[in-house]
Amino acid sequence: xxxxxxxxxxxxxxxxxxxxxxxxxxxxxxxxxxxxxxxxxxxxxxxxxxxxxxxxxxxxxxxxxxxxxxxxxxxxxxxxxxxxxxxxxxxxxxxxxxxxxxxxxxxxxxxxxxxxxxxxxxxxxxxxxxxxxxxxxxxxxxxxxxxxxxxxxxxxxxxxxxxxxxxxxxxxxxxxxxxxxxxxxxxxxxxxxxxxxxxxxxxxxxxxxxxxxxxxxxxxxxxxxxxxxxxxxxxxxxxxxxxxxxxxxxxxxxxxxxxxxxxxxxxxxxxxxxxxxxxxxxxxxxxxxxxxxxxxxxxxxxxxxxxxxxxxxxxxxxxxxxxxxxxxxxxxxxxxxxxxxxxxxxxxxxxxxxxxxxxxxx
Amino acid sequence: xxxxxxxxxxxxxxxxxxxxxxxxxxxxxxxxxxxxxxxxxxxxxxxxxxxxxxxxxxxxxxxxxxxxxxxxxxxxxxxxxxxxxxxxxxxxxxxxxxxxxxxxxxxxxxxxxxxxxxxxxxxxxxxxxxxxxxxxxxxxxxxxxxxxxxxxxxxxxxxxxxxxxxxxxxxxxxxxxxxxxxxxxxxxxxxxxxxxxxxxxxxxxxxxxxxxxxxxxxxxxxxxxxxxxxxxxxxxxxxxxxxxxxxxxxxxxxxxxxxxxxx
Numbered sequence: 001x002x003x004x005x006x007x008x009x010x011x012x013x014x015x016x017x018x019x020x021x022x023x024x025x026x027x028x029x030x031x032x033x034x035x036x037x038x039x040x041x042x043x044x045x046x047x048x049x050x051x052x053x054x055x056x057x058x059x060x061x062x063x064x065x066x067x068x069x070x071x072x073x074x075x076x077x078x079x080x081x082x083x084x085x086x087x088x089x090x091x092x093x094x095x096x097x098x099x100x101x102x103x104x105x106x107x108x109x110x111x112x113x114x115x116x117x118x119x120x121x122x123x124x125x126x127x128x129x130x131x132x133x134x135x136x137x138x139x140x141x142x143x144x145x146x147x148x149x150x151x152x153x154x155x156x157x158x159x160x161x162x163x164x165x166x167x168x169x170x171x172x173x174x175x176x177x178x179x180x181x182x183x184x185x186x187x188x189x190x191x192x193x194x195x196x197x198x199x200x201x202x203x204x205x206x207x208x209x210x211x212x213x214x215x216x217x218x219x220x221x222x223x224x225x226x227x228x229x230x231x232x233x234x235x236x237x238x239x240x241x242x243x244x245x246x247x248x249x250x251x252x253x254x255x256x257x258x259x260x261x262x263x264x265x266x267x268x269x270x271x272x273x274x275x276x277x278x279x280x281x282x283x284x285x286x287x288x289x290x291x292x293x294x295x296x297x298x299x300x301x302x303x304x305x306x307x308x309x310x311x312x313x314x315x316x317x318x319x320x321x322x323x324x325x326x327x328x329x330x331x332x333x334x335x336x337x338x339x340x341x342x343x344x345x346x347x348x349x350x351x352x353x354x355x356x357x358x359x360x361x362x
Numbered sequence: 363x364x365x366x367x368x369x370x371x372x373x374x375x376x377x378x379x380x381x382x383x384x385x386x387x388x389x390x391x392x393x394x395x396x397x398x399x400x401x402x403x404x405x406x407x408x409x410x411x412x413x414x415x416x417x418x419x420x421x422x423x424x425x426x427x428x429x430x431x432x433x434x435x436x437x438x439x440x441x442x443x444x445x446x447x448x449x450x451x452x453x454x455x456x457x458x459x460x461x462x463x464x465x466x467x468x469x470x471x472x473x474x475x476x477x478x479x480x481x482x483x484x485x486x487x488x489x490x491x492x493x494x495x496x497x498x499x500x501x502x503x504x505x506x507x508x509x510x511x512x513x514x515x516x517x518x519x520x521x522x523x524x525x526x527x528x529x530x531x532x533x534x535x536x537x538x539x540x541x542x543x544x545x546x547x548x549x550x551x552x553x554x555x556x557x558x559x560x561x562x563x564x565x566x567x568x569x570x571x572x573x574x575x576x577x578x579x580x581x582x583x584x585x586x587x588x589x590x591x592x593x594x595x596x597x598x599x600x601x602x603x604x605x606x607x608x609x610x611x612x613x614x615x616x617x618x619x620x621x622x623x624x625x
Contacts (some may be wrong), residue, residue: 071528091531102522108547162529169533217535282474 020205021082021172023068028077030063030229037063038074039229039273046221050206051234054064054216054341055226056252061209062177064226068207069175070094080224094173097166098205101178103158105150106332111137111161112146118169136164140200156187163195167202174199176208182214213253217241226251245280247360250290257296257330259352261289261359268359270352271305271324281359288360295354296332298322298342302349306330308342322350391599398596411592413611415600421582421593427495428579428601432561435502439510439560442503444553447514451523465511468504473569476504484574495576502564509563510556515553523547554612562605 023045023214030038030181038060041067053061056336066072068079070091086094097118105114115136116129124132137143140160150158159179166174176195180188199206210216216223216239224234225248233245244250262269262283268277270289281287298308298320306322308328323329330350342348401408415421426579436444438556450457468476480501523545530544546553579601587594 069528069532071531091528094532094536095534096532098528098529098532100525102525104522104525106526106530106544106548117530117535121534121539140459165529165533175532186404 006224009220020046020203022047022079022080023173023205023207025068026078026080028064028067029070030060030067030074030080036060036229038067038077041077041226041230042229043234044208044223045205047205048203049221050196050208050219052208052210052216052220052223053226054210054213054223054253057059057211059226060229060262061211061226063229063314064299065175065177065207065209068173069096069164069260085101094196095171096173096175097168097169097171098161098175098177099159099166099179100328101181103150103155105153105158105161105165107150109149110146111142111148112274113151114150114161115146115165115168118165121330122293123171132168135290136168137161139201140164140194147208148270154187155183156191159183159191160194163198165203166251167198171204171341174204176206178210179208181212188215193270195219207347217253225252225255227252242355243278244358247290247358250360255293255331256287256290257293257327259330261287261357262327262360263287268357270357273353276356277351278358281357282361286362289352289358290355290360291330291352293319293331295352296330297351297353298332298334298339299349299351300342300346302351304347304349306348308344308346308348310344311339311342322348324350390547391602394595394599398592398599400592411596412594412600415528415597418593420577421514421586421597424577424579424582425597425600428565428575429604430496431498431502431578432564434496435498435506435564436560438499438555439503439506440553440557443507443510443514443556444546445541445607447518448523448541448549451518452527452540452545462511463517465507467508469508473485473505474573476501477570477573480570481574485528495571495578498571498574498578500569500578501570501574505570506560506563507568509559513559514549514552517549517555520552521548523548551616554616558609558612561608565601565605 004029023043025041025043028038028041029036041060041064043051043064045062053064063072067074070086070089070093074087077087081096106117109117109143112130112133115133119129131358133146137146140163142157142160142164145153145157145161150161153161159182160180172348177324179195180191183191194216196209199219208216208219217240220237222234223240223242225232227248233240233249235243235245240249241254244253250256259270263282263286264274264278266277267274268281268287268289269275270291275289298306306324309321309323311321313317313336314335317333318339318340320332320334320342322332323328332350398411399407399409414513415425426523482495484501487500491497522560526539526548529538535544566580567578568584570576571581572576572584579597583597583601585596586597
């Protein structure tokens with residue numbers, strides 16, 4: 001399996017935030033019984049970079065994060081943080097901050113004591129602890145809640161305190177294990193943006209694990225898509241979306257239409273249009289082009305080649321499903337203003353307007 | 363008006379139910395008090411039989427023995443069981459079923475059978491540690507295991523111990539800190555319940571002590587009830603009061619922890 005990789009820092013941003021520590025995972029393997037949770041995973045994270053591991057459940061993303069945290073051990077491979085081999089270092093000596101999927105605030109402590117816990121273990125005096133606590137709670141906007149207990153906070157607030165607690169000890173690496181998945185949709189989006197803002201503020205190298213592609217694309221410097229214990233592709237979100245390296249990535253990240261295509265040289269013929277091929281496509285003959293709904297145009301002018309099946313209104317955008325004359329069904333995403341006159345069964349012209357396409361075998 | 367009427371009916375039912383329960387529970391206690399303070403042949407009252415509890419060396423020493431047994435058993439049980447159960451939850455969850463099986467085993471074997479089995483072991487215990495009644499501690503720890511296990515298991519199940527421990531570890535806590543500062547404060551209620559149930563069981567245990575020929579409060583009371591029924595009843599009532607005081611102390615302690623925590 002070839003992993004398409006864009007080197008760390010190539011997106012420009014993270015390398016410039018030099019406060020973080022570089023992290024390398026080298027050839028990690030981990031099996032549970034007969035199941036390979038990690039199958040030779042290697043990953044480089046640049047100082048201050050936020051890498052999101054994305055994948056379906058059971059793909060090994062959480063195992064990778066837990067091995068980096070020291071909460072699980074690798075059967076093979078190495079973990080390097082700031083060039084130091086941490087593979088055998090216990091979790092409490094790794095200097096990492098972690099936010100868990102399950103609420104993990106210590107129930108018998110106030111918010112302040114939770115945030116100060118790590119500082120106390122490091123022997124900081126009371127005054128310094130309180131100052132740092134206040135700074136961290138300011139950062140996550142919860143200064144007014146320092147005397148509360150976990151059960152007096154909402155889920156979103158608890159996760160923000162957990163973030164403040166993890167960052168209070170100024171960890172070399174911040175680990176986020178699906179921190180938003182227990183929250184409702186609106187809070188999730190708010191907190192997601194807040195995590196990114198805080199991470200950019202403090203410049204800590206961060207590994208974020210999620211199964212939510214929208215979350216991954218929204219916050220990451222680079223997104224690594226995992227499948228069966230390996231990375232399929234790791235790239236900045238825009239590149240990952242526009243230039244998926246494998247069929248799995250194309251189908252897992254965003255929606256894709258599958259349209260009949262013919263490969264000729266370095267181009268593919270899709271709905272009569274000639275489009276450049278992406279790496280990883282079949283080299284010749286017939287295949288299926290994976291085309292994003294945004295790359296499909298639907299117009300009432302031009303020679304019709306399809307009929308409208310349905311129009312779903314999604315606010316600013318609408319999703320239009322059409323049946324091509326040859327029977328293929330294609331979904332287009334268009335500005336709602338552009339589709340308000342499209343009725344069911346209306347004859348339309350469907351075209352593909354992509355920079356390049358990935359063509360996979362039938 | 364209907365709701366007031368309903369409220370009144372509900373309140374009356376509650377008061378009546380409470381009164382019935384009070385009568386059911388307190389009448390025998392009052393009868394015991396009455397009987398133990400009655401003066402033979404007259405209508406007067408005397409505290410002689412209560413005084414016997416302190417002045418009679420056999421009784422007073424059996425009280426001391428039983429209280430010491432309760433303390434030792436509770437301490438040994440907590441020292442053995444609490445760290446083991448926390449460790450199993452955190453590090454070897456696959457051993458959970460085995461530990462549960464072992465802890466609940468004494469429930470399934472009648473005390474009589476245990477005593478017969480254990481008497482051979484006690485020959486050795488007596489040989490090595492002497493014949494003090496306090497050696498009963500070992501047998502009593504086994505006896506209280508199932509009850510203490512249940513109390514601790516319920517407390518451990520009510521908090522997400524694994525995630526809390528991992529969070530503490532990631533913040534730099536070693537295992538001792540995790541157990542003492544994170545897990546224990548969150549299962550404190552369970553620890554107190556386990557301690558209480560163990561102490562109460564030991565204070566009332568008769569079979570082991572009697573068959574192994576040790577003088578504890580219940581065995582002495584058993585003998586007394588045949589020779590001096592009044593003192594026997596006074597002793598039984600005293601033991602009951604002691605257990606009640608213990609329960610009140612423990613719950614007051616637990617409440618105080620909660621309120622200081624909230625301050």
